[in-house]
Amino acid sequence: MALALASLLAAPSYIVSVSGDTGQATTSKQAPPKKNPLLKLAQAWPSAEVLKTRHAASDALPLFASTDVLPITVAADFKAVNKDRQRNSTQRFPGELRTTRPDGQIDVLHVKLGTRGIFRLMPRNCDFPPLRVEFVKDEVKGTVFDGQSWLKLGTHCQDSGDYDQYVLKEYLTYKIFNLLTQKSFRARLLKATYVDSKSGKTVASRYGIFLEHDNDVARRMEGRIIGIPRVVFADLDQDTLTLMMVFEYMIGNTDFSIYANHNVRLVQTPDRKIYSVPYDFDISGLVHPPYANPDPKLHLTSVVERLYRGPCRTPELLNPILANFMAKKDQVMALYESLPDLKKEVRREAKDYLDDFYSTIKSDKNAKRVFTDTCSKGAGM
Numbered sequence: 001m002a003l004a005l006a007s008l009l010a011a012p013s014y015i016v017s018v019s020g021d022t023g024q025a026t027t028s029k030q031a032p033p034k035k036n037p038l039l040k041l042a043q044a045w046p047s048a049e050v051l052k053t054r055h056a057a058s059d060a061l062p063l064f065a066s067t068d069v070l071p072i073t074v075a076a077d078f079k080a081v082n083k084d085r086q087r088n089s090t091q092r093f094p095g096e097l098r099t100t101r102p103d104g105q106i107d108v109l110h111v112k113l114g115t116r117g118i119f120r121l122m123p124r125n126c127d128f129p130p131l132r133v134e135f136v137k138d139e140v141k142g143t144v145f146d147g148q149s150w151l152k153l154g155t156h157c158q159d160s161g162d163y164d165q166y167v168l169k170e171y172l173t174y175k176i177f178n179l180l181t182q183k184s185f186r187a188r189l190l191k192a193t194y195v196d197s198k199s200g201k202t203v204a205s206r207y208g209i210f211l212e213h214d215n216d217v218a219r220r221m222e223g224r225i226i227g228i229p230r231v232v233f234a235d236l237d238q239d240t241l242t243l244m245m246v247f248e249y250m251i252g253n254t255d256f257s258i259y260a261n262h263n264v265r266l267v268q269t270p271d272r273k274i275y276s277v278p279y280d281f282d283i284s285g286l287v288h289p290p291y292a293n294p295d296p297k298l299h300l301t302s303v304v305e306r307l308y309r310g311p312c313r314t315p316e317l318l319n320p321i322l323a324n325f326m327a328k329k330d331q332v333m334a335l336y337e338s339l340p341d342l343k344k345e346v347r348r349e350a351k352d353y354l355d356d357f358y359s360t361i362k363s364d365k366n367a368k369r370v371f372t373d374t375c376s377k378g379a380g381m
Helices: 003-010 037-042 046-058 080-085 161-179 214-220 236-251 313-326 328-335 344-361 362-373
Strands: 070-076 094-099 104-115 132-133 150-154 188-195 202-211 264-268 274-278
Touching: 003 046, 046 104, 046 214, 070 104, 070 274, 080 104, 080 188, 161 202, 161 236, 161 344, 214 264, 236 313, 236 344, 313 328, 313 344, 313 362, 328 344, 344 362
Parallel strands: 070 188
Antiparallel strands: 070 094, 094 104, 104 132, 132 150, 150 202, 188 202, 264 274
């Protein structure tokens, strides 16, 4: 383990919010201090057999066994839900989620909804916030949500067809990373109809994304999530780190930080390796919604302007990673033909953006310029 990580053992505990568990909306409050997250690094591991069993169970979850668009209907007091824009809120609102099985049977699940997120949670950015959907354990058995406790639901932000396009593009961004590595979040595309439970009126009917639970990502990697702060490049598995950083460059995403655990989850395995797994790609050049702007400190004119933020890599270390990207190019491009509702001009724009990336890595000179000569010399980001 790198000294940068070991030196954090004396770090103070952090304050986070806790989730409420009642059927009615509860008052948001600050959680009590948590244990030092670094203590988890020293916890004993279950047997290899247990880890493999967990892997198999998470890998087989029915929600991610299909790529078909999942239609769902969610009924709740959305007027109350939309008013809760407090970050890390513990308020939960009772709701009902309906979905239909292939045989026509309708599953009716009682759920609790909460708002979540940071940027998209702000009402000035999105009329409809991202959601947290909590399930009742006994109700999900035998349904498409079997094995799920709660899930992040990525929503449409604004009720317009253009924002459906951004959801579709972000979904495909997850699928691109799935092609490159199994150490990635799985996503399920859905068509969600939101109904106000008080009036019975439809609030919106838009595309959305259910994102795989953090713990299931870790279980498929036969590891565990560790929420440790101030991680630097040297603390991480280097091949996985490089793959992630080249991918973030590929999609034009700078909205993440390993050091701050922002839009990156860290997974530790029994051999004490730590892997970085990215998520949340909406503020990227590939998705490019109207609200996406780069951090001013990066001195970028737009999110479509790429910036490599990973560690400097020699061609010898980089070339096997880039070869993986090149080998998957045809499959990546084919993804954009898989969604009929993706508009022709949106599909063309996305492919052109990706083609620009492939042109860069195909040239040894350009790849060396980006990943070796002009890269940041910092210890982390």
